[in-house]
Amino acid sequence: MPYGPPRDVSIDGHLVDGAFRYLTVATSICFAIVVLVLAIAVLFHRGRAGRVAHYTHGDRRRHLALSLGVALALFVGIDAVLAGRSLGHLETRFWAWPENAPDVVRVEVTARQWAWVFRLAGPDGRFGTRDDVVTMNELRVPVGRPVYLKLRSRDVVHSLYLPSFRTKSDAVPGSTTRLWFQAREPGSFELGCAQHCGVSHYRMRGELRVLPSEEWRLWSNRASEDGRLRYDASAEQAADAWDWDQG
């Protein structure tokens, strides 16, 4: 599509696209029927000379049965199918947090006006230590492994938006929210803010760089070493880290 969404590179984005497609087809059919009925009524049921309107209040039992029947059929056929499908996908995919996945990559995200701060735990697996890898407006993750983010905000509500992964999550001051995704292929993709967060909301853009596993491992080790050398406990950013299990 010339004006479609960016290419989906996540393992679950096709479920979002599938829901969208299903809804587009189902609602288009409904709407086409509505337009057809409207067109027939407007074209052929006009008050031309001599035409007498059919006199009915539409209040018989059969009238009610018809409209309620159609409404319920649509509800079961479209809404209920969709809801059932989505409930399943939420339980098994989108809200099935990879708490104990062996190869999970954990990231603490701190949003602020107007930047994203990403923190990886480093080799020790604990956040808020000297070997944390902290990057700003650029998140580097390995391909093919679940990436589990916890989000906080320093100031106002932001929303981490990953269009190529078909997902987003708000970052809310005072609480911790979650998001997870997994990339299917390496590459560089955009991330941004979806929630109005002040004058420079539009500039709260970042990069999501998906690296081949080995390349990512080398990078994160090197970055962790860099971070260890430059660690400053009094720096503002050091305060952003929190104990992963408390979030």
Added chain:
Amino acid sequence: MLSFSRDHKVIAKQFLALGLAFLAVGGFMAMLIRWQMAHPGAPVPLVGHVLFGASGGIISPAAYTSLFTMHGTIMIFFAVTPILIGAFGNFCIPLMIGARDMAFPTLNALSVWTMAAATAVLTASFFVPLGAPSAGWTAYATLSTAVGTPGLGQTLWVVAIYLNGTSSVMGAVNYITTIIRERAPGMTWFRLPLTVWGFLMTSILNALFVPVLAAGMVLLFFDRVFGTQFFIAGSTIKGGGDPILYQHLFWLFGHPEVYILILPAWGIVSDLLSFFARKPAYGYRVTVGAFCAVTALSSLVYGHHMFTTGMSPLLGESFMVLTMIISVPAVVLFLNWLGTLWRGAMRLDTPMLYCLGLVFTFGVGGLTGLFLADIVADLYLHDTYFVVGHFHLIMAAAVLLAIFAGITFWFPKMFGRMMNERLGKLHFWLTIVSLNVVFGLQLVIGYAGMQRRLYDPSVYDFLRPLLPLNQLISRAGFVLGAAQLIFVFNFFWSLWRGRVAGENPWEVGTLEWTVPSPPPHHNFEELPVVHHGPHELGNPFVRARLGRDWLGQNEAPELAAPPPARSDEPEAAEPEVAS
């Protein structure tokens, strides 16, 4: 116009004048927003140097945030609310139920003057240090607290919304009391025009949920002015509050608000489709039931605005299913509209054109709501232009078309003259085409991923290819804006030069058309006694007896009944719906 009149008809005109003026202001802001989307960072032609002199005619990012904040605020609270509820509610309710005025005329006058005070405060917020409000029309904390938006402007916004809500609640208790207590003899519940049912449901929601918004505003005011921390949290400024609490308060009002604004529109359209199809409203009682069901459900679905805030999965899933349940009464209502049109003898006068346009746009708007009700699709679509397109199709397109339909329909009763049909039709066609292009393409760029409220989308690589679409939307938007000048001209021209309307130019039976146009001060010389439903159109017995296809609600009861001697046709034996 500036008198402290207690006459509901004068108050209606005051609300109308106020609302239309702010509709123009809000619409003008939409034009500026669209200019920025089509030509980011280019100086605004004609008015740029007057409005944005300090930045060389360019809309600055700060000005842009204020523009979309005030566009939304003005349109919802200061344009649609006063016109649809203030003006039509005031004008129609007493006349349609056969009352001489509202139950509390002084409270009614206080309502419009409180609204005027609210507009004064809102207008003042443009001219204070640190600029106009800029936290979005939803004013999410903590952005709307001093953490994100210091300065007097946003505080005045809070005060203005509070006063606006006070005005709405004054109106709501008055409408409810009037409809319950002041109906003319014989005006049973199921003989009320559907317009009145719409206003009744709207008023109930206003009385219940505007106070929730007011509570949120009071807390926000305290946070801003007195240093409390109801909504403040975060690590930069330590606070023990919860910004999500604000969202709950806002949307517990905010979602019913959608129905507060759409229910009068539904009521008006349900009546007008019947009047102009020359047929009784199909399934009247079922439509009333649908109104009631939607009203009852409206507050149970608000959480769908908060799917991405990290709410409990159980809560989110419940809100999703409850939201989808609303589609059942909505579909029933929609089918009743189609049933009303089917096999009618349709007259395509301007009010009817607006109503048919509403049915069309409400169809698109309603169906796209399903996409956002589904959490999986919403993960991607939330906070994109898909949301903007969806709610504009309902709140802007459908509600505005109901407003245009209502104005052209009741204009003769309000002012004693008809609006010009030719200009009305031109306005309709330009409006319906351009608004569907604007809001339909907003759905497309939303699906392409463009977020709301971006000053300059070209910051994102993946949004850059959308520029041509944005420019097309803007051009259609400018056509839409320019087309409204036709309506303004028609309005004022018809006020003085329009064809003089008789008592009942549309040939319909509701009570407002039994009094002179415009009606005398206390409406009815003699209180009418009601014998029929509001849509007794095309009754074969009436046609046989009177030679016309309509019957006034207060005309003799036997006119609609079959001849006493014989009853040979079963289908014809059912004209009594409302007794």
